[in-house]
Amino acid sequence: MADAPAGAPVSTDLTVGGMTCAACVGRVERTLARIDGVTAGVNLATGRARVLHPAGVAVGDLVAAVERAGFTATPAGAGQPPVDRAEEPAERWRLLVTALAAVPVVVLSMVPALQFPAWQWVCFALAVPVVTWGSAGFHRRARQGLRHGTATMDTLVSLGVVASFGWSAYALVFGGAGGLGMRMPFSLTADGGGGAHVYLEAAVGVPLFVLAGRLLEGRVRRRTGSALRALAELGAKEVCVRDPRSGQERLIPIEQLLPGREFVVRPGERVATDGVVVEGGSALDLSLLTGESAPVEVGPGDAVAGATVNVGGALVVRATAVGADTQLARITALVADAQAGKARAQRLADAVAGVFVPCVLAVAVAVLGFWLGAGADPQAAVTAAVAVLVVACPCALGLATPTALLAATGRGAELGVLVRGPEVLESLRRIDTVVLDKTGTLTTGRTELGELTVVPGVEADEVLRLAGAVEQRSEHPVGRAVLSAARARCGSLPAVAAFAATAGVGVTGSVEGRAVRVVRPEDSSAELPAVLAGARDRAGAAGRTPVLVELDGRAVALLAVGDALRSGSWRALHRLRALGLETVLLTGDGPGAARAVAAELGIERVHCSASPARKAEVVAELRAAGRTTAVVGDGVNDAVALASADLGVALASGSDAAIGAAGLTLVRGDIEAVVDAVRLARRTLATIRVNLLWAFGYNLVLIPLAAVGLLNPMLAAVAMSLSSLLVVGNSLRLRTWQPGRGAGRPGGGPRRGAAGVAG
Numbered sequence: 001m002a003d004a005p006a007g008a009p010v011s012t013d014l015t016v017g018g019m020t021c022a023a024c025v026g027r028v029e030r031t032l033a034r035i036d037g038v039t040a041g042v043n044l045a046t047g048r049a050r051v052l053h054p055a056g057v058a059v060g061d062l063v064a065a066v067e068r069a070g071f072t073a074t075p076a077g078a079g080q081p082p083v084d085r086a087e088e089p090a091e092r093w094r095l096l097v098t099a100l101a102a103v104p105v106v107v108l109s110m111v112p113a114l115q116f117p118a119w120q121w122v123c124f125a126l127a128v129p130v131v132t133w134g135s136a137g138f139h140r141r142a143r144q145g146l147r148h149g150t151a152t153m154d155t156l157v158s159l160g161v162v163a164s165f166g167w168s169a170y171a172l173v174f175g176g177a178g179g180l181g182m183r184m185p186f187s188l189t190a191d192g193g194g195g196a197h198v199y200l201e202a203a204v205g206v207p208l209f210v211l212a213g214r215l216l217e218g219r220v221r222r223r224t225g226s227a228l229r230a231l232a233e234l235g236a237k238e239v240c241v242r243d244p245r246s247g248q249e250r251l252i253p254i255e256q257l258l259p260g261r262e263f264v265v266r267p268g269e270r271v272a273t274d275g276v277v278v279e280g281g282s283a284l285d286l287s288l289l290t291g292e293s294a295p296v297e298v299g300p301g302d303a304v305a306g307a308t309v310n311v312g313g314a315l316v317v318r319a320t321a322v323g324a325d326t327q328l329a330r331i332t333a334l335v336a337d338a339q340a341g342k343a344r345a346q347r348l349a350d351a352v353a354g355v356f357v358p359c360v361l362a363v364a365v366a367v368l369g370f371w372l373g374a375g376a377d378p379q380a381a382v383t384a385a386v387a388v389l390v391v392a393c394p395c396a397l398g399l400a401t402p403t404a405l406l407a408a409t410g411r412g413a414e415l416g417v418l419v420r421g422p423e424v425l426e427s428l429r430r431i432d433t434v435v436l437d438k439t440g441t442l443t444t445g446r447t448e449l450g451e452l453t454v455v456p457g458v459e460a461d462e463v464l465r466l467a468g469a470v471e472q473r474s475e476h477p478v479g480r481a482v483l484s485a486a487r488a489r490c491g492s493l494p495a496v497a498a499f500a501a502t503a504g505v506g507v508t509g510s511v512e513g514r515a516v517r518v519v520r521p522e523d524s525s526a527e528l529p530a531v532l533a534g535a536r537d538r539a540g541a542a543g544r545t546p547v548l549v550e551l552d553g554r555a556v557a558l559l560a561v562g563d564a565l566r567s568g569s570w571r572a573l574h575r576l577r578a579l580g581l582e583t584v585l586l587t588g589d590g591p592g593a594a595r596a597v598a599a600e601l602g603i604e605r606v607h608c609s610a611s612p613a614r615k616a617e618v619v620a621e622l623r624a625a626g627r628t629t630a631v632v633g634d635g636v637n638d639a640v641a642l643a644s645a646d647l648g649v650a651l652a653s654g655s656d657a658a659i660g661a662a663g664l665t666l667v668r669g670d671i672e673a674v675v676d677a678v679r680l681a682r683r684t685l686a687t688i689r690v691n692l693l694w695a696f697g698y699n700l701v702l703i704p705l706a707a708v709g710l711l712n713p714m715l716a717a718v719a720m721s722l723s724s725l726l727v728v729g730n731s732l733r734l735r736t737w738q739p740g741r742g743a744g745r746p747g748g749g750p751r752r753g754a755a756g757v758a759g
């Protein structure tokens with residue numbers, strides 16, 4: 001149960017047992033809604049009820065209300081995935097015994113050549129345990145529903161079984177079907193082919209096929225939710241902690257790990273929890289958590305996430321977050337919350353299912369009355385009415401949307417895309433304009449060395465080595481960028497002597513007997529060669545910071561330092577446009593940097609120097625023009641725009657304000673995940689449409705066929721079970737959906753921000 005301010009509604013999750021169809025969902029929701037101030041949304045696929053209630057309403061009152069409605073209920077842990085209950089041995093045993101008794105009855109009823117003298121009485125004896133013990137669950141739930149004035153799928157099955165068995169018993173005793181030499185042809189329709197007829201195959205076939213269908217359906221539904229359970233199980237169960245004073249190591253349960261403790265991660269082990277590397281260097285496999293396939297190098301000072309796999313050397317990590325505060329726990333909670341919600345299509349299906357079963361009962365009674373009133377054989381009239389009862393299937397209606405959402409949100413989590421609720425997927429499908437922040441979204445947000453230009457006769461690596469040596473003692477971001485590039489390209493650097501730093505100007509020092517200055521070009525007294533002047537102008541036009549390197553008073557190189565594009569930005573923009581989406585750059589950065597990035601990525605509409613309020617205004621203007629917008633950002637200054645858009649998309653590496661205002665969070669540091677999210681949303685909504693079309697179309701076609709006597713009740717039971725399996729199976733295909741990747745940059749050239757050399 002989530003904390004809430006005084007007077008605010010409290011959210012509680014309940015695990016509800018005993019629901020079999022969308023009508024059950026409606027009954028639970030209506031029962032909970034009778035409590036003052038309570039609203040509830042129930043998900044059939046997950047067996048979860050998300051209840052909003054006043055703080056004064058106890059959880060026990062909610063549980064009691066659900067139990068009064070004829071179902072079981074237990075509080076579920078906040079943000080935790082639904083319990084993956086194993087198939088109850090009693091249910092498997094019930095299905096096995098039912099099959100052993102029902103199969104001989106079905107075979108004898110369908111194959112006249114096997115009908116020996118008194119075969120019908122043997123079938124009657126075999127049918128008794130199926131109708132009573134095998135179907136007990138249907139009868140019990142139907143009785144509970146009637147006590148509460150509601151009807152569900154179990155009501156239809158129970159009535160169909162009782163009617164079939166009751167008519168058969170009457171025909172055996174009073175209708176002339178009990179003769180020892182009786183032969184009964186099998187018919188696909190309700191007329192029975194003429195002569196005495198019993199419907200024991202329907203009385204046993206209906207519970208057999210429904211029990212088998214629900215068992216298979218449960219297995220398939222568990223597969224659709226497997227991604228969420230896999231996320232929950234990624235966390236380590238034990239952790240090897242290290243005493244910082246003695247250096248001794250020991251294993252403890254993960255629950256005993258506290259923030260600030262140091263723990264050891266050996267090669268092949270999972271990082272136990274979120275933390276910062278204290279010692280060692282390695283590569284981490286983030287694929288199970290973020291969907292990124294390439295391992296990421298980490299070293300002292302780098303942050304690491306729990307559940308990632310160490311594929312390199314040993315690490316010593318200081319824990320910064322444990323339990324519900326870790327990135328894995330937040331991801332699991334977001335996915336669980338998304339799966340607890342309802343899409344608009346599901347609310348429509350639930351509303352239809354609420355009146356569906358009573359309408360089917362009315363149709364069955366009308367069919368029986370019409371056939372009898374028309375002078376038809378009573379057994380044909382009863383059979384047609386039973387077929388109507390059995391073939392009707394609100395289960396498919398109840399499963400059409402939640403199973404697709406369950407599979408899609410789980411697959412999205414595997415790909416590093418976290419949706420806050422089903423309405424996010426619906427919004428994504430309608431998006432036609434993507435508004436992108438620059439710094440930290442399209443770019444890395446880190447200052448890096450871009451272009452290195454040297455005068456003729458000077459070696460670029462030597463200049464970079466000397467400039468990096470001077471910057472070793474600098475704390476300025478530009479100096480850090482130069483130092484990082486020097487270490488990457490030149491390895492170890494020499495020591496610096498006579499170091500001096502002038503704020504707003506640069507640094508100077510002596511390296512290997514040479515005077516080295518790294519300063520702003522305008523603060524240099526040295527003559528600037530034409531090649532360096534051109535590099536300075538290019539850097540300014542691109543929004544980068546030009547830095548001049550002097551050796552012994554001579555200007556020898558110009559470094560262009562700036563924010564580098566993320567590696568997948570160009571490909572992401574290309575794929576967004578391929579989906580028919582317009583892209584807009586909206587940044588607080590200046591015109592030079594903004595237009596340079598826009599030109600590099602092919603973005604035509606640019607809004608630069610935008611304050612947080614102006615960003616929100618731009619989004620409002622786009623929406624007023626009829627555009628459906630998604631805003632992608634990562635900073636506090638993006639939060640207002642994220643909240644005002646049709647859909648906010650935040651990077652998980654961004655600020656808490658941005659993530660809180662967004663409906664979609666990208667765990668990967670790659671905005672290509674936006675493309676994956678849009679394509680997944682479109683595929684999910686297409687799957688839901690197919691499911692609903694099948695669920696409605698199935699009933700529209702087969703109920704009239706059953707009403708006019710063209711459908712045997714046993715075949716109706718098979719069709720009813722298959723309808724649910726087809727819906728769930730279609731949703732399951734989303735679990736294996738692959739996003740695909742577009743082509744890289746044309747020509748295969750380096751991305752902007754990679755260090756280059758001109759001379």
